Amino acid sequence: MPADAAPRYLIVGPAWVGDMVMAQSLFISLRQQYPKARIDVLAPAWSLPLVARMPEVHKGISLAAGHGQFGLGERYRLGRILRAKHYDRAIVIPRSFKSALVPFFARIPVRTGYRGEMRYGLLNDMRPLDKAVLSQTVQRQVALGQPAGTPLPPAIPFPRLRIDAANQQALLDRLGLDCTRPVVALLPGAEYGPAKQWPLAHWRQLARQLEDAGRTVWVLGSDRDRAVGEQIVKALGHGRNLAGQTRLEDAVDLLALCQQAVSNDSGLMHMACATGIPVTALYGSSSPRYTPPLSDAATVLWLELDCSPCFKRECPQGHTRCLKDISTETVLQATLPDEKA
Numbered sequence: 079m080p081a082d083a084a085p086r087y088l089i090v091g092p093a094w095v096g097d098m099v100m101a102q103s104l105f106i107s108l109r110q111q112y113p114k115a116r117i118d119v120l121a122p123a124w125s126l127p128l129v130a131r132m133p134e135v136h137k138g139i140s141l142a143a144g145h146g147q148f149g150l151g152e153r154y155r156l157g158r159i160l161r162a163k164h165y166d167r168a169i170v171i172p173r174s175f176k177s178a179l180v181p182f183f184a185r186i187p188v189r190t191g192y193r194g195e196m197r198y199g200l201l202n203d204m205r206p207l208d209k210a211v212l213s214q215t216v217q218r219q220v221a222l223g224q225p226a227g228t229p230l231p232p233a234i235p236f237p238r239l240r241i242d243a244a245n246q247q248a249l250l251d252r253l254g255l256d257c258t259r260p261v262v263a264l265l266p267g268a269e270y271g272p273a274k275q276w277p278l279a280h281w282r283q284l285a286r287q288l289e290d291a292g293r294t295v296w297v298l299g300s301d302r303d304r305a306v307g308e309q310i311v312k313a314l315g316h317g318r319n320l321a322g323q324t325r326l327e328d329a330v331d332l333l334a335l336c337q338q339a340v341s342n343d344s345g346l347m348h349m350a351c352a353t354g355i356p357v358t359a360l361y362g363s364s365s366p367r368y369t370p371p372l373s374d375a376a377t378v379l380w381l382e383l384d385c386s387p388c389f390k391r392e393c394p395q396g397h398t399r400c401l402k403d404i405s406t407e408t409v410l411q412a413t414l415p416d417e418k419a
Contacts, residue, residue, distance in 0.1 A: 084114035086163065088139075088186060090170040090177050091121035091129070094269075095326070095345025097215060098125050099352050100372065101171060102237035104219045105134035110235065111223070118163070120156075120180060127327040128349075131239040141180070148176050157183020169222045170201065190222055215369050236372045237352040239330050246331040253323065255332075259294040259316060262413065263333055265341035265350065266310065267303040267321070273363035273393050274342050276401050281310050283406045284340065289314050291410075291417055296336065297321055298329050298346060338413050343369065351376055358412045362401035363388050377412045379404050 079085060087108060092098055098121065105117050118137045119129050129138035139160075142152050157180045166188065168181030173194030181189045182200045190203040198204065205226060212218045216234055224230065249255070266281050268274035285295045294316040297307035301322035311317030324332065329346065333339060334353040341347035341357060343364045350357045351373035359371045361380035365387035371378065380386075386400040393400075 079112070081112060082114065083112055084116065085112055085166040087115060087117045088160065088163070088165045088168045088181060088184065089117060089119045090168065090172060090181065090191075091119050091125065092171050093122055093125075095125070095128070096348040096369065097171075097219075098128055099237050099239070099345065099348040100216045100369075101219055102132045102134070102239070102352070103216050103235050103372065104169070104171075104223050105132055106235040106237075107220050107231060108223045109134045110231075118165075124326070127325065128239075128330070131242075131327060131330055132237075133240055150176075150179070153179040154183050156180055157185075160184040171219055171222065173207075175200070192218070192222070213367060216372060234372070236374075237348070238354065239349065239352040241334045241353065242327070242331055245328065246335060249324070249328055249332060250335075253318070253320065255296070255318065256294065257335060259292060260337040261296055261335060262288050262293045263336040263339040263341075263350065264295055264297050264310060265299060265339060265344060265346040266297065266306050267299040267346065268342040268344040269300075273388070273390050273398060273401075274344065276342055276360050276362070276404065277398075278306055278309055280402075280404070280406050280409075281306070282313070284409055285310050285314055285317060287406060287410050288413070289316055291414055293337070293414075294318075296332065298324065298332060340409060340413055347371060356413075358409060360401065360404060360409070362386060362398065362404075363390055363393065365389075379408060379412060 091101055108115050116136045119135050120139045120141055123140040126138040129135050161184050165186045168186040168189045170178050170191035173192050175195040178197045178200035188203055189201045191201045192205050192207045212221055288295055297310050297319045299321035303321040307319035307321035311319045333350045336355055339350040339357045343361050347359050351371045356375040358377050366378045366380055381400055383400050
């Protein structure tokens, strides 16, 4: 296909925040190959505001069937509707059977994805997944946009989310936020489970150290992180717990106002990286070799114990030393490298 072609893509996106942010690397790569390409993304409704912050995407399309639901009737109905779009190619990022149904029902001529869950027939450009070659999630996503058998681009493009300045100001006004002092965002949540969460006592101590260093602390996260956020900021004079008070796209705009972020390996970590701010990323049961922060301004702290990465939701050995043994002094030094801890 010539570089000046204008292919129409339907991308079936992933169901996790971090994976959706990383998928922007695929969208950027496709537009680098074909600048006139039209890219539509089929994704869960919750992720569409995030997809809307990706300039490469023409349109986000909601799939009404929820996470974990098969929803055959809904997938068939949507597929029939999408036939009128005359897509040239579908790229199916998830490896589930159901994720390949809509492109099949839409009669998209080329349907690309990795082998998994007996999708023969649903996909007609079936790719083997060599995990030794494609060791990172983002590499696996970008590879689906390359011709079969070709190497990856020499450099994976990093995600970069669009910032809405008007929404930033509206958030500052509504939430009564003050940016007079430099702001450090703390992101203590991790939807996957406690084996990816730095201990609460460490977060509280770090918050006090940051305040002593002249920083304002904002805690960002979902509603389930609200109680933890209250514990982190309750003894601070310059701290705000914003967990549960913002939409996903609001978090993007607030993170972009921060001097720095400290985060577990989570979806918010990938969002913070995609705003361009420096990020200190804490890894425990997961591995930065598999889902690294996609930013030149990120610092990874990972002890790489003999028992990690285990990729478990809870520590199989009951001690979570992979995170507990990362000291607040180490994190503070990584976050404010030009100042004494």
